[in-house]
Amino acid sequence: EDFVREIRRDGIGALGEIGQSPNSRELSPLERKMFRAVGKTHLQTNLPIFTHNPYGTGPNVPRQAGLLQLDAFEAVGVKPDRVAIGHVCCLDDSQADMMKQIAKRGAYVGFDRMANTHPAPPPGSPPPRNGQVHDISDEQRVKEILEFIGAGYEKQLLLADDNTLQPLQIGEAINQLEKVQWLTGESSAKIKSMIFRDMGTGRTVSRFVPKLRKAGVKEKTLHTILYDNPRRFLAFEPKNS
Known part of the structure; x- marks a missing residue:
């Protein structure tokens, strides 16, 4: 009820990201409670739901983690087509098997971590600390997307950047250089624009999509993925009761 009141008061347009702890085998009791609450909130508001997945955060995370999150929402009556399972791109899934299973449902x-490129460590290395995510390479991401599209699921793919700390840290350093007048305001703005285009919130479109295009993904399919899919996922008819 608190969630619903806040949504109607503030005009919130989506529920997320609803997450799971790093390197965990399953949802904790508290996380399950949160998933149920969000699912019930969706039933009263019709808002779309997107999740945070622990893929890439350690060896304890099962490959079916995304399916288990979907189970939690379906258990309270949420239809799968109102849910986006997030961070699937952090799973090394060369045949896109888990992607296909999620989409099939x-x-x-x-x-949705296209701005992040933290490579996995060599085999035998300790698990990531403090929830740090190890990302698969862009080349692997392209292969998985081609498999996914080839199976006919292009209408269920969402691309996004996620948050990325490194460009923010660099941006703050540039701000400090501007304060001591080592950089002009104009130069500072140009450098930060370049950083966020190539490393941050614009990387999906500026760097990754051209790789899909080079791999043979047609413009019509790219339009579906970049424009039609997010519009369809985010569209909803509000419920007032």
């Missing part, structure tokens, strides 16, 4: 698949 009707949910959207979030390839």
